[in-house]
Amino acid sequence: MTTLGPHPAHGPVPGTMDEGDWLDAPVLLDRQTAVLELIAQAAPLSDVLTEILRSLEGLMPGASCSVLLLDRPTGRLHHGAAPSLPSSYVAAIDGLPVADGVGSCGTAAALNRPVLVPDVRLDPRWADFRDAAAAAGQQACWSTPIAGRDHRPVGTFAVYHRTPHTPTPREQRLVDRFTHLAAVAIGHAELVADRRARLEAETARRTAEELSRAKSQLLAAVGHEARTPIQAIVGFAELLGTIDLDEARRREALAHIGAAAGHVMDLLTDVLDVSRLEAGALPLQVAAVPVAEVVEEVLGLLSAKAAARSTILDQELPQDGPTTVLADRRRLRQVLLNLVENGVRHGRAGGAVTVAATRDAGQVVLTVRDDGPGIAPDLLDRLFTPFAPGGTQPLVGGDSVGLGLALSAGLVHAMGGELVVGRTGPGGTEMRVRLPGP
Ligand SMILES: Nc1ncnc2c1ncn2[C@@H]1O[C@H](COP(=O)(O)OP(=O)(O)O)[C@@H](O)[C@H]1O
Numbered sequence: 453m454t455t456l457g458p459h460p461a462h463g464p465v466p467g468t469m470d471e472g473d474w475l476d477a478p479v480l481l482d483r484q485t486a487v488l489e490l491i492a493q494a495a496p497l498s499d500v501l502t503e504i505l506r507s508l509e510g511l512m513p514g515a516s517c518s519v520l521l522l523d524r525p526t527g528r529l530h531h532g533a534a535p536s537l538p539s540s541y542v543a544a545i546d547g548l549p550v551a552d553g554v555g556s557c558g559t560a561a562a563l564n565r566p567v568l569v570p571d572v573r574l575d576p577r578w579a580d581f582r583d584a585a586a587a588a589g590q591q592a593c594w595s596t597p598i599a600g601r602d603h604r605p606v607g608t609f610a611v612y613h614r615t616p617h618t619p620t621p622r623e624q625r626l627v628d629r630f631t632h633l634a635a636v637a638i639g640h641a642e643l644v645a646d647r648r649a650r651l652e653a654e655t656a657r658r659t660a661e662e663l664s665r666a667k668s669q670l671l672a673a674v675g676h677e678a679r680t681p682i683q684a685i686v687g688f689a690e691l692l693g694t695i696d697l698d699e700a701r702r703r704e705a706l707a708h709i710g711a712a713a714g715h716v717m718d719l720l721t722d723v724l725d726v727s728r729l730e731a732g733a734l735p736l737q738v739a740a741v742p743v744a745e746v747v748e749e750v751l752g753l754l755s756a757k758a759a760a761r762s763t764i765l766d767q768e769l770p771q772d773g774p775t776t777v778l779a780d781r782r783r784l785r786q787v788l789l790n791l792v793e794n795g796v797r798h799g800r801a802g803g804a805v806t807v808a809a810t811r812d813a814g815q816v817v818l819t820v821r822d823d824g825p826g827i828a829p830d831l832l833d834r835l836f837t838p839f840a841p842g843g844t845q846p847l848v849g850g851d852s853v854g855l856g857l858a859l860s861a862g863l864v865h866a867m868g869g870e871l872v873v874g875r876t877g878p879g880g881t882e883m884r885v886r887l888p889g890p
């Protein structure tokens with residue numbers, strides 16, 4: 453005859469498990485997997501903790517659970533998750549100081565060991581929280597510290613009951629399991645936060661470095677750009693000093709000095725504008741500006757330059773009445789001057805540059821197109837960077853300062869719009885300015 457009974461290899465081992473554990477095991481595994489999946493999906497810590505507490509509440513009918521998180525610098529416990537406790541109670545204990553004698557949780561965190569209070573009405577450590585517990589309908593509270601990576605508490609795991617209660621061995625084992633799971637979730641969240649903080653610090657450091665490098669480059673480029681016209685000024689001034697200079701050559705020298713000085717002036721004005729833009733200190737007078745008037749001014753100012761390259765300047769404005777934009781008139785003119793001038797200078801000699809305006813959902817889109825060779829592909833990603841290496845032209849034979857597009861983009865942005873390259877290639881270039889309508 454065979455005696456039926458639990459085989460030692462399969463049944464509960466006395467002292468470590470009882471019947472309940474075997475019933476709990478598949479549920480535990482299931483809940484644990486659900487929690488680990490949430491952690492793997494990078495769910496917010498409060499969601500992971502809520503899942504943990506709900507799982508435990510499902511296994512311990514009648515219990516309400518909460519996790520408080522320790523803020524180490526202040527030594528206070530703050531709400532982490534408490535899916536089935538009233539929010540008024542959660543608010544009442546938020547900010548609980550960690551100290552021996554402050555409820556179950558404050559004491560558990562202070563002593564770094566579980567604190568069991570079978571009846572909060574009778575325990576002096578609950579004197580300050582008795583009313584809040586009564587209002588929440590809770591009478592027993594058992595709090596377990598959650599161990600951090602350094603084995604010091606990072607929070608507390610509390611189990612509440614509506615009637616006086618002392619945990620059973622099964623409940624103790626369950627709470628141990630879930631407290632451990634909460635420790636894993638909090639530790640993971642800390643690691644993620646640490647990594648993010650390190651990344652942010654690294655990014656900030658690199659941005660500062662890049663900014664400082666860009667500033668040095670800008671300074672070097674400005675110096676380089678100013679050198680040639682100043683040398684011209686010095687040279688022609690010396691020439692003027694020679695005694696037997698005929699009138700025609702004297703006037704020529706003066707014209708050269710005037711042009712070179714004007715160029716240095718323009719350069720310095722642009723540099724000043726760029727730095728004021730970067731500092732957010734460029735005053736703008738935004739008003740409704742008639743597009744046709746500004747386009748007329750710009751094309752007029754550039755007509756001589758265009759004629760010198762046999763370039764035709766053209767405009768296509770809406771025919772159904774005047775178009776206005778919200779902009780600073782002087783700055784809008786500066787932007788269009790730069791774009792049209794780029795079209796003339798970098799476009800095809802004998803070609804055409806057209807300024808067009810269209811209205812689009814309360815905004816105005818101004819486009820400047822040319823039929824030139826297009827912007828060099830290697831310039832495209834740094835077109836809007838002041839003095840991008842390779843973006844500056846030698847001054848001799850030209851009047852480039854290499855700041856135009858960076859400044860234009862910054863100005864348009866400051867006026868609440870954007871400047872983009874609409875299209876560029878062997879068929880020509882189209883620059884697009886989008887600005888708010890009135
Ligand atoms: N319409 C265009 N067609 C071809 N290349 C262009 C055009 N506009 C700008 N570029 C290129 O982009 C560079 C930067 O332009 P910009 O910032 O206005 O400086 P700059 O005109 O003073 O050189 C120019 O030097 C030129 O190489």
Ligand SMILES: [Mg+2]
Pocket residue numbers: 790793794854856857
């Ligand atoms: Mg330019």
